[in-house]
Every structure is written in structure tokens, then in C-alpha cells.
Amino acid sequence: MSEDIILSTSGLTKEFAGFTAVNGVDLKVRRGSIHALIGPNGAGKTTCFNLLTKFLPLTRGQIVYNGRDISREKPAEIARLGLVRSFQISAVFPQLSVKTNVRVALQRKRGDSFDFWRSERVLSSLDAEALRLVDAVGLSAFAELPAGELSYGRKRALEIATTLALEPEMLLLDEPMAGMGREDIERIEALIRKVSKDRTILMVEHNLSVVAALCDRITVLARGQVLAEGDYATVSKDPRVVEAYIGSGVGHGH
Template sequence: MPDSAPIIEARALTRSFSGFIAVKNVDLKIRAGTIHALIGPNGAGKSTLFNLLTKFLSPSSGQILFKDRDITQMAPADIARLGLVRSFQISSVFPHLSAHENVRVALQAHAKETFAFWKSNATLRRFNEEAARLLDSVGLADRAQTKAAELSYGRKRALELATTLALDPEVLLLDEPMAGMGTEDIGRTAALIRSVGKGRTVLMVEHNLGVVSDLSDRITVLRRGEVIAEGSYADVSADSEVRKAYMGGSHG
């Protein structure tokens, strides 16, 4: 949807650390309803840019907009309430709770009903039913009563995705969703992202270029903190600057 207004926009975004410029003057537009990937060689500034966009870092200068609203100074919890929810690179579920209990906790938190023991059985049943639906949507219906600590790495990430979806995000922010996964888990997780991305916007940092080519509508390539290319996978993979960056041009 090239003519639609961007749901997230960065304008001249810059971040420096003790004189080192990690992200330099980045302009970025993420269209609603697309899967947008940030890629680049090691040290390209992907994680720093992602942390800026998700408000875990503050920019040295520049501006971040969500639906034309300036969110540059907002805290992560505040943008989560607006509908931008980040899923972490390191799994962040409660290891000693079951898969079902993890999702129900997230649902209760989203509904601001943390003290659900005061609530009626009907209210709790609503959370139970929704938790079961979310587990089924990420392929974990048969693992509902399994403790998170006992799930395989890939299944744990699927559970984390279910808890993220419990917050009903409009924009899903994924930090290296395939990190540490074997081939089977990568295929399953990619299919999950495609499925849950329907009707949402997804922004992800990802090293696996096979996944990026398969999933992404649009790709932004960084090198040394600057955007060097943007477009479809075919466009960016044919770009001479991108090829140079990945063939040993950049470790900055």
C-alpha cells in the first residue's frame, strides 16, 4: 500500500554513545499492514535503531511518530498501551508457570485485572477461553499444561509470541525471532509470524536472510548506522552497496 500514510515514521533519527554514532540521520517509514525487516551486517546499527523505535533507548536527536503522533519522549510501557508491543530476543515467559497460565497472566495484565482472584468465575472463564484460543493459534494447544521451562526453545518462543498477542498489538515488534533456532523451529516460527501478521504491522530485526526474503514486504538495510538501501528483497539483494556490505565491507 505505497500511498498510505506510514504507521511508524522515523525522521533524522540519530543516536551516539560517547562520541560514537551508532545510528545516523535515519529516515524510515513503516506502512500499516506490512512485514518490514531491518537487516545489515554485524555492527550496522540494527539493534540500536530497533531499541530507539521501541523506546528502550532515547535518540540523541530526531523524531519518532506513530500514526502522526510524536512518541519520541514516551516510555516503552506507554507505547505498548498505544498498541506497539515488543517481543524480546531472549524469551521472557515465566518458567514455572504452565503455557496456559503464562498467557492468562498476560491477558489479565492487558485487561488491568491483575487481582483476578476477586473476580467472578465467569470473568476467569473468559480469560481461560481466550488463553486456549491464543495457544491454539501458535500451535501450542497440546502443550497448555506444560511448564514453560519444559518446552523446547522453539516452542518457548511460540509461547512468548502468544503472550505478546495477548496484549492485542496493532504493531508487533520482533527482535531476532529466529535467534538460536534449528531448521524445523525456524520454519514453524516463520509460518507463525506470517499468520499472526495478518491484519497487523510487523517490524523485525532478523539475521536469517532466507526468512527475510520469505516473509518481508519491505526491507531496510543498514551499514554503519545509515540506511543504504530499502525496498523488496529482490531490490535490495541486487543493490551493489548491499552486496558490498555483506561481502566484507562493513564491521562498523
């Protein structure tokens, strides 16, 4: 039985002047899974993400999403196809309320983002949808609060809500837990588990305990190449992975 692969890369390579940041990476992400890219600093994880979302042109290789070669597509086209990176489009407007931030994202999805002169009826139907998304990420109590007043972890939840407004089929999360305390980490972890129900998630994450708790499959990068792949139990025991992390001075819990 063939695996249902939503996103795959072959020979994904990015060279900067005199430096290969990503070197021949083959990646297969199963539909419906939560897949993590991990590795020590400088391993090429973020560059990989930038190649997948077309923030950077690739030097060589191929990216296939839902059976379509997207190696040369533009970033906006990738997002339209349903492959969306959180925090890509969703910089929070600090002075606008939580609800309005999500509504702006919904208006973008409809292609009328700067048309604020819509009829009341259209706006109120968008409001209802915005509140549904606000509730989905656990921010109902803060719906009318200016987004700038949210705690750091709740701002990230809002960014996920604005990303979900674009109805992604596959969500790319770039270090969603970075800079968070334990309480926020637990909240965002639960949120990621919840939004993964009917979509695929690929995440770059430094926090290995989060990866262990959340991810079905893990690809470990080191120096721009795939070092190991498998579930957490498998890769965490791999001597090459242990060596890459310890050799780079990264502790297990980081």
C-alpha cells in the same frame, strides 16, 4: 494516492560517548506490511529497535506512530498505543503452564496483573481467551505443560502468544529466529505470516532466507545509516549491500 504509513522516523540518531550508533535514519513502515531491518553486525539494528520502543532515549530526530509524535513517550505508553515489542514484556514464567503464561499476559492487558483473587467466572473467561491464543500459535498440545519444558522454538511461539495478548496493532520482532533449527524456523515463519494478517510487523532478522520469504520491504542498515531499501530482489542485488555483508564476513545464508 498517499501510502498509509503507520510508523515513520526522520533523522533518527543515537549517540553514545564518542560513537554514533544510529545516524540520521529515515524509516517508513506501511500499515499491514512485514518490514525487515537487516544489516551486518554493529549496523545499529537493535539500537533502532530500542529507540522505537523507548528503551533508549533518542539523541535527535523524530518518531511518529499512527500520526502521533512518540519521540518522547515512555515505554509503557508506547505499548498502550499498540506498538509492542515481542519479548519486551513477555519473559516466560518457566514454572507456570503455557496457558497460565498467556493468561497472565491477558490479566496485564486488563490492568489487574497481580490480582489473582478474581472470581472464578472472570478467570474462566480469561482461560478461554488464553486457550484461543495458545491455539493460534500452534501450542494447544502443550497448554498444560510448564513453559520451561518447551523446546526453544516453542518458547518463542509462546512469547509471541503473550505479546498478542496485548492486542498490538504493530509488532516489533527482534531476531525471532535466532538460535533456531530449520524445523523451528519454518514453524515461526508460518506463525509470523499468520499473525501479520491484520497487523503490521517490523522485524530485525539475520537469516536472509527468512527475510526473502516473509518480508514485503527491507531496510538495510550499515554503520548506523540506511544503505538501501526496497524488496528483497532489489536490495540483495545492490552492490553496496553485497559489499557490506561480504566485507563484514557474513555469509549469504546467515
